[in-house]
Amino acid sequence: MSAAAGMPRRRPMHPSHPAERLRATGIALPFVALFVTLSIASSSFLTKVNLLNILDQQAATLIIAAAGTLVLVAGGIDLSVGAVYSLAGVTGAELASRTSPVVAIVLGVGVGLAVGLVNGLVVTRLRINALIATLAMSFVVSGLGTLITHGNLVVLFEHPEFGDLARTHIFGVKSSIWIALVAVVVIGVLLARTTAGRYMYASGGNAEAARLAGVRVDAMRVLTFVVSGGAAGLAGVIDASRVLSAQAASGDTLAFTVLAGIVVGGTSILGGEGAVWRTFLGVLFIALIGNGYDLLGLDPLYEQITLGVILLTAVAIDSWARSRPDR
């Protein structure tokens, strides 16, 4: 049909395009730059305590963001993760105060998986836009959380065994960090190395082409929502265990923090492109900025502004890379 089919205009992803190269190396360069800068600027930054502390605090975000990367790559978005995180936290905490910690953990994660499944089915079967579907779901789930806690903080100081999930030291590193790292690696391998991962890229990149090539696009999308829900559930349980308490409103802004980490990492909000290792760096990049403000004693007012500018820059690079070099 088109004379221009093979013409440069249709070669937006030419590897020599500067934006494409920028996106390929992406978050790694600024991450290293920030890391080095902070190491020089603050003597307390490059210490085991500080770095492990950052990872411990980011464990939940890392897990959810890794899974959220799958959702975005497959062409969806999950705004319910914050609410699911809270619900799983309070579910786990309530159960831990009554039964064994194992039951609490399993059911906490199970709640997340269940919400993820509902999300996936609503998006694929009812054909409701993922943004709206998961936003609506976040209200429902949030309400359920408040129903369970009656708006109170669930405190578990009398059940310290529940804290073992996140607070056990293995080789001098807390189990919350180990769990997060394992989750990130497993999800990363799922996306990068398995057939399911390939199908996720295809589903998000060009759903109709994927369908015609025999890919079960809807099944893949459901899978990503289930993984995302399960990850949010796990994260909620881990944080409840980490601080031995939980409340229904704890994850209110988490969905956006997670999304920011994913996008700053360079995963496209439009689907079909992205990687879990990028998200890992993206989340930590944002965490480092917060850490830097703390350590250097800068006015935290500017932290949010900085974050906003970085987020816009990341999205701009993505859209620049997608745009045609001649436009």
Added chain:
Amino acid sequence: MAGLGDQPRTHVELAGVSKHFGAVRALDGVSLSIARGSIHALVGENGAGKSTLGKIVAGVLAPDAGRLLLDGEEVALRSPREALVRGVAAIGQEVNVVPQLTVEENVFLGAEPRGAGFVSRRALRRRYEQLAETAGLNLPAATPAGRLAPAEQQKVEILRALARNAELIVMDEPTAALGAEETAQLHEIVRSLARAGRTVLLVSHFLREVLALADEVTVLRDGQVVRTAPAGEQTEDSLIHAMLGRPLTAAFPPKRAASEDALAVLTVRDLHAPHVEGVSLTVHAGEIVALAGLVGAGRTELARAVYGAARPTAGSVELATGDALSGGPRARLRAGVAMIPESRKEDGLLLGRSVTENVSLASLGAVSRYGFVRRGAERRRTREALDRWTVRADSLGSPASSLSGGNQQKLLFARVLLCGPKVLLADEPTRGVDIGAKRAIYDLLAALADEGLGVLLISSELEEVLGLAHRVLVMRAGRIVDELAGEQMTESAVLAAAFAA
């Protein structure tokens, strides 16, 4: 309008124009002049630089070197908007209308008659009617442009160009998406534009169209001008020779007759689906059956229904085994039916993903174990497939978007052929590919038939239908209205069946 003397005035002049994209040299010192009021055609293979040249004239692209002169005055067009101010408008192959706005609103988009900052609807309507009348284009002023057929939308764009008093109109493959009748209409419009003294720069793939319309033809090859000559002195063969740098020996591979007792590999019985009104057909092993017909006759819909991409409402599709197929594309692929979709960009490729990922997408199971992709095996198999089906790719890791149109198309062939189909549905497999790649695809289709595949070919190019197919089925309004074979397969017979009221 043609100047003061007898000599036609030069309207557009390009001197030593070059353009690079990264390492790719799209244009290399192109010089050319276009007379006012003439129709000037640019032809060449994909990648020869003709669209790039069109875009430079239209202000979409800026040249790296060289000069562009309009009416003898050097200009630097930095955007299509600036070009418009200089009287240059571009009409692309993809139609650019705002579907929600009405025809008249689209025509005057960005140049609405205003009173006190508000659009004056009455003035808009008056000016639209004047314009439509002068141009002889009748379109309903108040209909949303999105409801119009592609050809009508193109007329909206032409009106828009005229509304801005464009003196020079650059048309990039204006008929690529049009059916035969609509194409003829557009040709008439182009002629009338020239008669009214406007200059048309026509970028086209269709040599017949070029020969029929253009006053002068410029042939490009590898970014350089091979020659500019009056169209009257050219033939299709001479143009092809100039475009390729060699004569094209034969347009089509020899047809080998399918054996008489060949197995029916595809039997469609009374199939109903949206735009398909009860179609029955049979394709035998080793046979290429072409579906001819006008755009909108239901050919693509039929192929999609056979492939399960659109669910049939009634009827059956059977393979050689005699079992009726059910399910969607996934089930069809497994059963041995493959489809090359009509639009490779929209329905075929993952443009941003690598060549390897694109090729292996439909048969990933064959190179994976326990759900993990064995990437070494995948690369080897992809490399073999690309070699076998002559896809040229710089590297397996480069994105599908970096391939030429022909290679993208062959990539899609490689993807589905790796599934080992018995039946191949090929919907416009040569659309938008250059002449060399066309021949390669013809060879491929013939070779597949030789191997015993049944091929159902949809093509809007009559030559292709007649040159490749053993049998031609003509569709009209969702039904098969004629079947032609052997001697009966002539252009006039196909057209008569396609157009008959």
